[in-house]
Amino acid sequence: MTSNTAQLAAFAAGLRFEDIPAPVVSKIEDLLVDWFGSAVAGHGSRPVETITRFAQAMGPTQGPSEVIINGSRTTPYLAAMANAAASHVAEQDDVHNGSVFHPATVVFPPAVAVAQALGASGKQLLAASVVGYEVGIRVGEFLGRSHYRVFHTTGTAGTLAAAAAVGHLLGLNAQQMQHALGSAGTQSAGLWEFLRTAADSKQLHTAHAAAAGLMSAYLAKDGFTGAAEILEGQQGMAVGMSSDADPSRLVDGLGTRWATAETSFKYHASCRHTHPAADALLHVMQTNGLKLDDLAKVVTHVHQGAIDVLGPVVQPTTVHQSKFSMGTVLALVAQHGHAGLTEFDRDFLSQQTQALRDKVTMALDAEVDSAYPKRWIGKVTVTTTDGRVLHGRVDEPKGDPGNTLSRQEITDKALRLAAFSGGAKPEAMRQSVDALWQVATWPKVGALLS
Amino acid sequence: MTSNTAQLAAFAAGLRFEDIPAPVVSKIEDLLVDWFGSAVAGHGSRPVETITRFAQAMGPTQGPSEVIINGSRTTPYLAAMANAAASHVAEQDDVHNGSVFHPATVVFPPAVAVAQALGASGKQLLAASVVGYEVGIRVGEFLGRSHYRVFHTTGTAGTLAAAAAVGHLLGLNAQQMQHALGSAGTQSAGLWEFLRTAADSKQLHTAHAAAAGLMSAYLAKDGFTGAAEILEGQQGMAVGMSSDADPSRLVDGLGTRWATAETSFKYHASCRHTHPAADALLHVMQTNGLKLDDLAKVVTHVHQGAIDVLGPVVQPTTVHQSKFSMGTVLALVAQHGHAGLTEFDRDFLSQQTQALRDKVTMALDAEVDSAYPKRWIGKVTVTTTDGRVLHGRVDEPKGDPGNTLSRQEITDKALRLAAFSGGAKPEAMRQSVDALWQVATWPKVGALLS
Numbered sequence: 044m045t046s047n048t049a050q051l052a053a054f055a056a057g058l059r060f061e062d063i064p065a066p067v068v069s070k071i072e073d074l075l076v077d078w079f080g081s082a083v084a085g086h087g088s089r090p091v092e093t094i095t096r097f098a099q100a101m102g103p104t105q106g107p108s109e110v111i112i113n114g115s116r117t118t119p120y121l122a123a124m125a126n127a128a129a130s131h132v133a134e135q136d137d138v139h140n141g142s143v144f145h146p147a148t149v150v151f152p153p154a155v156a157v158a159q160a161l162g163a164s165g166k167q168l169l170a171a172s173v174v175g176y177e178v179g180i181r182v183g184e185f186l187g188r189s190h191y192r193v194f195h196t197t198g199t200a201g202t203l204a205a206a207a208a209v210g211h212l213l214g215l216n217a218q219q220m221q222h223a224l225g226s227a228g229t230q231s232a233g234l235w236e237f238l239r240t241a242a243d244s245k246q247l248h249t250a251h252a253a254a255a256g257l258m259s260a261y262l263a264k265d266g267f268t269g270a271a272e273i274l275e276g277q278q279g280m281a282v283g284m285s286s287d288a289d290p291s292r293l294v295d296g297l298g299t300r301w302a303t304a305e306t307s308f309k310y311h312a313s314c315r316h317t318h319p320a321a322d323a324l325l326h327v328m329q330t331n332g333l334k335l336d337d338l339a340k341v342v343t344h345v346h347q348g349a350i351d352v353l354g355p356v357v358q359p360t361t362v363h364q365s366k367f368s369m370g371t372v373l374a375l376v377a378q379h380g381h382a383g384l385t386e387f388d389r390d391f392l393s394q395q396t397q398a399l400r401d402k403v404t405m406a407l408d409a410e411v412d413s414a415y416p417k418r419w420i421g422k423v424t425v426t427t428t429d430g431r432v433l434h435g436r437v438d439e440p441k442g443d444p445g446n447t448l449s450r451q452e453i454t455d456k457a458l459r460l461a462a463f464s465g466g467a468k469p470e471a472m473r474q475s476v477d478a479l480w481q482v483a484t485w486p487k488v489g490a491l492l493s
Numbered sequence: 494m495t496s497n498t499a500q501l502a503a504f505a506a507g508l509r510f511e512d513i514p515a516p517v518v519s520k521i522e523d524l525l526v527d528w529f530g531s532a533v534a535g536h537g538s539r540p541v542e543t544i545t546r547f548a549q550a551m552g553p554t555q556g557p558s559e560v561i562i563n564g565s566r567t568t569p570y571l572a573a574m575a576n577a578a579a580s581h582v583a584e585q586d587d588v589h590n591g592s593v594f595h596p597a598t599v600v601f602p603p604a605v606a607v608a609q610a611l612g613a614s615g616k617q618l619l620a621a622s623v624v625g626y627e628v629g630i631r632v633g634e635f636l637g638r639s640h641y642r643v644f645h646t647t648g649t650a651g652t653l654a655a656a657a658a659v660g661h662l663l664g665l666n667a668q669q670m671q672h673a674l675g676s677a678g679t680q681s682a683g684l685w686e687f688l689r690t691a692a693d694s695k696q697l698h699t700a701h702a703a704a705a706g707l708m709s710a711y712l713a714k715d716g717f718t719g720a721a722e723i724l725e726g727q728q729g730m731a732v733g734m735s736s737d738a739d740p741s742r743l744v745d746g747l748g749t750r751w752a753t754a755e756t757s758f759k760y761h762a763s764c765r766h767t768h769p770a771a772d773a774l775l776h777v778m779q780t781n782g783l784k785l786d787d788l789a790k791v792v793t794h795v796h797q798g799a800i801d802v803l804g805p806v807v808q809p810t811t812v813h814q815s816k817f818s819m820g821t822v823l824a825l826v827a828q829h830g831h832a833g834l835t836e837f838d839r840d841f842l843s844q845q846t847q848a849l850r851d852k853v854t855m856a857l858d859a860e861v862d863s864a865y866p867k868r869w870i871g872k873v874t875v876t877t878t879d880g881r882v883l884h885g886r887v888d889e890p891k892g893d894p895g896n897t898l899s900r901q902e903i904t905d906k907a908l909r910l911a912a913f914s915g916g917a918k919p920e921a922m923r924q925s926v927d928a929l930w931q932v933a934t935w936p937k938v939g940a941l942l943s
Binding site for chain 2: 089090093094096097100101102103104118119120121192193194198222225226228229230231232233234235236237238239240241242243244247248251255258261262265266267268269270271272273276277278279280282283284351355
């Protein structure tokens with residue numbers, strides 16, 4: 044009789060690089076490079092710089108771990124905090140559809156910071172990162188949709204993902220890993236309420252998850268114990284923070300089903316909930332040769348989660364908030380064919396954007412809702428100014444595993460993100476990305492940004 | 494139309510030392526000295542030392558703030574983390590009955606660490622501490638009993654209490670304070686699940702609350718924004734973590750009702766839920782001249798919260814767990830007249846203790862349950878070995894405001910705690926306590942342990 048949590052911990056502790064199938068290794072390399080672009084993209088962002096100033100003020104000014112947005116060094120705890128804050132702000136980091144969880148921003152910052160501190164190899168970093176993905180995604184799936192309605196799963200499940208990745212690097216045994224998960228779960232936090240006033244909390248959630256998860260693993264290594272059943276116990280996470288938790292998800296296909304490989308890259312620079320509808324609108328416009336002025340009305344047919352997260356954002360007043368505005372995202376896509384960071388910054392409040400924004404509505408759709416979160420179907424109904432009613436649909440948005448990005452597209456995206464933020468000079472970024480593609484050959488993980 | 498949270502934030506930002514009635518100032522001094530003993534009592538405790546090693550490994554080895562258990566220095570963030578871990582482990586720190594919240598362990602560690610970093614005066618420290626108490630207690634009352642059934646209120650409400658106290662020291666204005674509360678609330682965490690396996694999480698909860706709350710206040714000072722309505726909002730703490738939240742409690746008597754003064758000192762070294770029954774048993778035994786061997790059976794008549802927290806602990810295997818065992822606590826009290834740290838360490842598994850422990854049961858009592866958490870009534874029914882059935886009752890356990898400790902008793906308690914842990918030499922502890930009673934005259938808060 045081994046509990047689900049004990050099985051998950053044993054898997055997390057025991058996974059060896061050699062056990063990971065080659066396509067999954069290749070995918071975690073893709074995800075690492077994709078993440079690196081998002082981390083550099085945090086440079087210059089006010090909330091990110093604020094958290095980084097705090098981390099630097101409270102930590103030592105020397106240390107083994109890199110603060111990516113400014114090249115300084117500190118201890119792994121505070122570097123993980125700063126880098127996790129940085130990695131989610133551009134809204135370009137990856138997502139796992141089924142768990143509605145963004146793994147990269149909470150897995151790679153602590154894993155890289157600790158790998159740098161330990162002098163771990165590139166393969167050790169990759170294996171630990173896979174552990175973080177596999178654990179975090181399963182915890183997110185376990186916590187379910189009721190959890191996501193109030194809690195930011197990337198913050199909550201992310202704390203356990205960070206603990207698992209760091210725990211693997213620290214060589215925790217199965218029992219220690221279970222303690223680390225217990226300590227992580229009891230620090231697990233993050234509420235969506237900040238969206239209503241466009242507050243900075245998202246960056247705090249990822250910073251918190253990375254730092255608290257890392258701390259949990261270090262404590263476990265040093266003998267600190269955590270709840271054995273933090274996920275399923277009578278006073279654990281599911282009872283406190285979910286009403287539809289599914290215990291079977293915690294161990295679903297451990298070692299055979301690779302959740303890492305199911306992870307999607309982001310194409311638009313907005314909340315993932317807007318992407319399927321955006322791609323469906325693009326499809327209608329391209330198929331029918333429509334321009335912005337041809338659109339009289341757009342109804343997006345969405346899942347309940349999209350309404351919960353995006354519904355409160357009616358008239359966004361900041362760039363960040365506009366990334367959670369379905370109308371704004373569709374208006375940018377209709378104008379430019381995509382909604383990138385540059386388009387958001389320049390046009391999120393332009394007259395044209397606002398005009399279409401206010402013609403976009405969301406409606407709950409039974410098919411989309413029941414397919415979600417496993418599949419993110421995009422459906423729109425467009426009414427044109429000349430009275431036509433057109434239907435658009437995509438079954439797999441750009442960036443999903445069946446419609447993924449090539450390594451060239453990932454490289455280009457990372458270079459664009461660095462150029463946008465100014466976080467790295469173009470040549471330095473290119474060298475860093477080129478080197479990072481070779482991470483599996485590194486004897487020791489050093490600074491990522493040379 | 495100012496929201497409850499905005500009113501609470503404005504109160505927290507605006508309170509001046511001069512506004513605090515003299516008896517409340519006197520009470521916060523009592524609470525500060527009482528807390529100091531508990532902080533020193535953390536010395537040598539494995540979970541406390543583990544968290545402290547982590548804080549010291551991740552922070553600088555120099556800094557303005559004191560790590561109380563070992564006299565080292567670091568930054569306020571990491572000192573607050575270590576000292577908060579230390580202050581709750583002896584289970585001798587204070588409690589506010591109505592909110593089932595332990596304010597000292599989450600308010601004083603961050604407040605003292607930041608006061609040391611800023612060179613704040615003793616009066617500034619006291620005023621900030623009152624702010625922490627007033628905010629944290631009201632948040633705990635707001636979150637209600639449903640919250641406490643799963644969440645450790647000291648960890649959750651404690652994060653906001655720490656943010657409020659530190660925010661006051663940093664001179665946040667009302668708006669910044671509201672942001673600080675938003676950032677604190679969205680990091681708020683702590684689950685009771687750890688009790689089931691006697692894990693170390695309680696020390697992590699207080700460390701987390703103090704550190705995350707302190708961080709929230711520093712971030713707000715630097716312009717970082719938080720949810721405006723983290724407590725009452727549609728995706729805020731109450732929706733996510735409570736089913737009986739009472740918004741009126743957030744502003745109940747702000748500036749006229751001083752929740753600080755309602756705080757109780759702990760007399761027994763155990764979970765507060767055991768104290769009323771322990772005092773009631775003592776009353777029966779003293780009144781009837783009973784000895785341990787006279788007790789055949791003890792039924793404690795308790796509130797549901799006691800059953801929720803203590804119920805899982807049937808056969809404690811560690812000293813810590815035994816402090817959550819109603820039977821163990823009553824057995825120690827029956828043998829020694831009180832259940833102090835020394836008695837727990839020596840006798841928690843003795844044959845005599847186990848024998849009575851297994852004769853003690855808990856039964857839900859309607860009167861006790863409805864009076865709780867405002868009043869903690871103790872009721873027991875004792876069956877003696879010669880067949881008598883005796884009833885015992887206390888309306889206010891020792892340490893409550895109507896049955897409080899004198900300054901001499903607080904001093905003695907602090908000296909005993911230091912002697913128990915070996916965290917300070919007797920003479921040094923006496924000097925420190927004597928000095929701390931004069932805190933209101935200090936121009937600058939320096940090291941507490943000379």
